[in-house]
Amino acid sequence: MSPIRVGIIGLKPIPTGEDISNQPGYWAGAAHLPALRAMPEDYEIVAVCNSSVESATTAIKQHGLPESTKAYGNQDDLANDPLVDLVIVSVNVGKHVLLAKPALEKKKDVFVEWPLAAGLAQSEELAKLASAAGVRTSVGVQARADPLVVKVKEIVESGRIGQVTNSSVWISSGVLPYGAWTEGARYYLDFKSGGNNFFIYFGHFLDSFTHVLGDFAELQAIMKSTVSSIAIFNTKGVLINPAHPKTSPDQVLVQGILESGAVASISVRKPKAEIDGASFRWIISGTEGEAEVVIPRSHWQFGEVKRTLRLKIGENETQNVDFLYGDEFESKVPAIAANVARQYRAFAKGDTETFATFESALKTHRLLDRIIRAAGWESF
Template structure:
């Protein structure tokens, strides 16, 4: 079978004075590019589209892509290229609809990063366009493809822990700096941008939570803002805004009842430091046993080294479940690229269980909207 020919929107070249650890604006370079390069028999990068042709040409040279790779400066051109099968949109969520729409209208397969749209209305519009085009879609909630999440869902489906009756998660967002941030990421503190800690950091985990356990049929929520101003620094460490207003929630409590009648709760706290060094602790309790998932300091979707899954059935000893044995990407790709590679592998196989489609990602957006309204916040 011929490789899937990929066009990437948002493979931004790096200026020589910017550190390579910064991922704001460089997500495609940090994750999509290395992930795709591990599967040359399955995927071929044939085009890059940035804000202008010069930027795309620079990226092609900087990242060592073949000279035959085409450079484009607007989404219409990459959408019109007959050699592109799959368009990947990896930019600020505020541009997702504008950049993905031409590809969908030309009936290209499309992979859009999470969040899918900047709010529920844009997400619904993207789903409508995809349905009308009849194309395959993917959304970058890559934790669904994390071997740890896949294993947890497999254990529950097998009935090993019996009927799930309770699930609770405790989350710390200390991996995200408390009252400082990087330039070009100011949208993260504007609730109407659709790209905040609520939609991104919490949204990634919520997608996995409901993917494994099912949706909430009843939901209650409290969302509060602790930090109201943030200092913005550029990549050289220079202060560019000492007090950017922040109107996004950073303390979150969500609880309710799931589709299988289990009770569930998720607590997200904002602190400057984690006393236990754990960013995510998730317990899934069934009538026959429990699953515990721990993720050390990091973001849920990144597949952080040191994450663990423990299982206890009845009176048996606690088992540390090996979910990475034989994994094809764990040894060759660093986090967070490995989970993105798992997504691409599953997408090539037509696996719509492991890879979120526009339609399944819409359900997570709808739940986020329900949580906002339950907490008395405005929908976007």
């Protein structure tokens, strides 16, 4: 079977001598590129589209792509390329609809980073366009493909811990800057941008939570922004604005009853540093035992190498669960790209159990919107 021919929107050139792994705007190069390169039998990168042909050409050369790789300066030209099967959109969420729409209208398969779009209305628009086009879609909530999440879902569905009665989650966003922010990521401070602590940091986890345990039948919520302004610095460390407004929430509480009947609570806090060094602690309690997931200081979707899964059944000793047995990507690609690679593998195989489509990711957007409204914030 021939590889899927890929066109990437957002593979930026690399600033000389800079580490792009944690910089905003460079996710395509840090994660998508190594993931795709790890499976040449499944994917072939044939085009790059940036804000200009010159930028795309530079990126193709810097990233060592073949000379035959096409360079485009707008999304319409990429969508019109008959040799592109799959268009990847890896840019700021505010541009997702604009950049994905031409490819959908040309009936090309589309991969869009998470969030699917800026808010519920735009997300529904993209899902509707994809449905009308009848194409295959994928959304970058790559933690669904993490062997850890796959194993937790297997444990729950197998009944090993019995019927789930409770799930409690403690999340810290201390890994994100507290008193200073990067100039290129100011959108993260704006709630209405659709790309911030609530939609991205919390949203990635929430997608996995419901993927494993199901949706909320009823819920209550509190959202609060305890920090109303933050200092902005450029990449050279120069202060740009000492008090840039911040409207995105940094404290979130959600509690309610799941459709399964289990009680659930999720607490998101924003400390300067976690007292226990954990960004995520997730306990699932059942009638026969409990499972616990701990992610050290990191992002949920990144597949932190020190993430752990423990299981206790009845009065037996707590055991550490090996969830990486037989995995091909943990040591094959950079850690930050491993879950992205697993998602691409699932997409190539048509395994919709471990990757999100536009329609299934839309369910997470709808839940986020329910939380917003339950907290008394303005939906969009």
